[in-house]
Amino acid sequence: MSASTEKIRNIGIIAHIDAGKTTTSERILFYTGSSHRMGNVDEGTTITDFDEEEAKRGITIYSAAISCQWKDYSINIIDTPGHVDFTAEVERSLRVLDGAVVVFSAMEGVEAQSETVWRQADKYNVPRICFINKMDRIGASFERTFQEIEKRLIAKPVAMQIPIGEGSTSADDSFQGIIDLIKMQALYYDADSKGSQFEAKEIPESYLERAQEWRGKLLESVAELDDEILEQYYETEEIAEADILRLLRIAALKGDLQPTFCGSALNYIGVQPVLDAVGNYLPSPLDRPPVEGINPQPKKRGGKAGESESRGPSVDEPMCGLVFKIQADKHGDLCFMRVYSGQLKSGSRLLNARTGKKELISQLWRVHADSREKVETDCIDAGDIAGVIGPKEAVTGDTLCDIRHPILLESISFPETVISMAVEPESSADRKKLEETLQKLARQDPTFKATPNEETGQTIVSGMGELHLEVLRNRMQKEFNLSIRVHKPRVSYRETVSKAVEKVVEFSRPSAGGNLYFKIKLRLEPFKGDSSVSIISNLKPSELDPAFEKTMLETLKMGLEGGGQVGFPLMNVQFVVIDAQTREGETTDVAVEAAVSEALHGCIMDSQIQLLEPIMKMEVVTPDEFRGNIQADLSARNAAVLNTEWRSDLCVMEVEAPLSQLFGYSTQIRSLSQGRASFSMEPLKYAPAPPSVLKEMIG
Template structure:
């Protein structure tokens, strides 16, 4: 039976790699009764890291959806990766989630990928709560991490808990439990029952002053949200608990505040209060605004396609949902879908608003990571998440909706790929199998691209990093039983233009049934916008038949896929149709396509092309004794150290470096620091490559 919509919580667990996301998820599932014994990341026995690669590497690679129930709430949890190579998993998860739990390590504080996932949550206006984990580790600091959340993320955390002790020493763990600042009680968790049992005590005298100080900060932050409550606070120096919780929830939903908790997931301390907070403070689907989209079809009685549409979270609205993940399965592809409105029913047909085709919803499944259970009611209500079997052409970001009430929701945008390598089958007999495998992998992973090269017989596959491509290669071998030869990874460059160029083409050819004619003038120029390429027309409505305008624009869109002079994708450019002239009886689609293609090619070949290379944002963490060697090595790689600060006794350097200089860097930094330094990186931007790179390419 589906939970009422106001008791559904769709949340993500997001963080930097190794902050403890998956362990926190395991503890949540254990306390909610989904698993009988919590698994361990190091042992490869967690419920959400079910893939063989994840278990072997001890990291999350694929976002895993799982449903649990806690104190009357139905909670759909998505455990997301922390490694930057798999940031697309976070992106597509946050697009469909209503709230998030952001996990921080009390040792490392706010790290590079912490900033990335926080920005992604900002992008989709996802309310969030914070959990400062690993309070029992050497070097853990609640205060430092709390201040870093404020300073580095420009956030407004409000502590609802503080730790009882922190860190550990050679004689044992100093972190004992947590102090609840709302009820002003201490919570001590029983490790023998894996934290299921905990004892509520009065706050010890040694922590009372500190607890009162933190409680006053919390009360002041909340009192400022409401004038009446502020007056009451000035009079009594306190806020009634009901008002306190109400205002905290309202501020969390607006994104003004982030309730903050602390604990140690590994040692079973402080996880249940986070679960309580998910129900108490994070939004239900009803708390989110109606989903916005456009009508992909013209209305019968006038009106244009592209008119705004919206759907409220209600079972009485026409059904619509967004496909946010596709998982290949022996039973058929499993599409993860967030239902925004109406009721999704098995055995029905829905419209794929992107393709205009109908898709069959043959089966609905509740998803528990890699295990699945059939939905008993054969329907999923608005606000919920489920797995669907049946759609054939759906890809990530597609909208499935009521055929009679079409709506196209905003799709999910993904970062540009930064690295590529050539693959080819071991034998020619496997060539078709390789093509089919790459199509399946591309459907599942929107940041994986595969482009065949007819001349060499190789296929160029592109992704987000060396680890990303390595994981995909291993999947080809293990899941699809396909042996491939791989060639050295290479950087995915882009091409742009440094100055405007114009090209006029007059297509005038004799044909079997008469003459063919079309005249077009194009301009290619530098451009910076949301999309890499802009194509616009300056024509007036009376200049050209609308059908021919469509052919012309479609030809341009297909033509730009061919790339620039060297063959790399174009970026930061705009094509403008300046003029177009047709002749009655002589201009048809073939003439338009030929003229536009020639003009497009002419613009590209005449332009002054510039090569762009991916620049990575890095965070390098090292003990001071190795800092000099690491900085010297970074300098030799044309990297720039923008800033450095101290995190305990470790130096944290903020670095920008061309990706082309970073192959094999993980091995190098280990050798320079006796294995004690670490780094993380993410794509930052594309910037002009040295002229020598382009000269070398074109000989």
């Protein structure tokens, strides 16, 4: 195994919006020598937020990949968005990363999107370290944020540092530096060198007792990891530094503990220890289990498709990698790819395990946000991440692998879209261009969908929120020079049924070659399960030819694309095939498809449809003086305030509200609070919509 693989770290920087992810990334780039200037979010000059929309809005929209060197570690970093509308960027990044740095604001503590990204990291078993940022701001509290990480995230943070001072209230108790609890020394960072230089001093007398208390907690957490060390700790009340680092690494890799650091990225304090921690506590590709997949093709000598396969992070294994992001480029789309095994070589041909077609790998690039450099060796080893130019049909989540050793890795699952709007070209001449543009956008963004409406000539585009659709609309106009008309956004409803309905269809038609016949009895019923729609057959194996049963079930699946009575996708329903009858020589695929299609649509049209609407989970943060107005407005929007708590002098409300009532809410909340309140939201569930909504749709 190459020594370099041990030194690779593939990490993501994840957090709630405005916690300081991008500023932290900028400092990392500067200290690792990957950039020679420090960008500023407020000025729109950051390296990772290179897109025009990002610079204008001061937020991260697209995950940016950057590669850098720190000491003897090679670090691939992905700076991800914090806004929930762009949660897919976080999802696809965590799918391929080995570790994560979770950034928290010491002012706001654990916020709504902090919980979301933490759950996403849990989903992929990604080990993480915590960085409590913004210790220099008024209202900052290390201890409160630390406790919130424990309670709200049900995590086990272990403090590696504590701050010297907090906030910026007065010179005496303002944030000045950090105390290293392992070496028991105070670190002061030099502002003139932008934090490149720092000085280690003795811990100030006034902080010594507090430092010893927190060090005691650290040592207790470490001692509990090993019986021998625990015994030694009881005797001496000390643990050797090497043992602390070794045991913390083991616990962090398992996800049992999260080493926690503090600082102020904006003021250049505490970033280098986080970089050290990436090497010390986060996994290399060798520390992660082999990636699992299935064989998509029958083996030539025995075996069959669908058998499980695995690939270890070794150059000696067959090549296999996952495409996790596609970025439009004038020279050809750039595919971001994580190589799990073998070697990825330019000029090679790989199998796309999803399509069964071959894809050419023409160029390999090291990506640094909006710049890139060609890989000199024309080869990327297992465990690394690179940009690839060449694949024509690959989409996010596709597996590219050795043609002789096919494997299909688990793809990336994304949340359902919740909002849509109609777009149409300004002129009919642009209709073809609009179609091509939407295809490109959908290939790059898995949470964006476009469906043409032949009757109106419009196209319905769907996404994760108002901001998401606004950004995509601006891209169409600026990036693709497309003039479009945009109509008011609308909610993506779902349909379900309130009671079971059965339909018997007997298809019998004369044809040129003789008679066609097939009879089916189908039931549509309410169903609560993991999938939106379930299809099952109650037929015994001998009752129907397997080929006809396959045709029957495939026809059912295809028939569902048209949606329910009103045209929205069906949800929480089950189709049950109760009975099927054939006649020898008369039952063909055509007869099966016709009967099943008629039965399917008959069940849908005869059922009592219930409309479901998306309910959003919101966190609304406001100064107390505006709480009454904001609560009254939420009540008028049919929102339910589930919980209220205080975070310093701010009121934090946990709210559930129907998405249909939240259009334009960002403008309204600013108006009600003189711009001082904020909110975040994410899709929570689907719930019955008011009967009046369905009545209005049916007319």
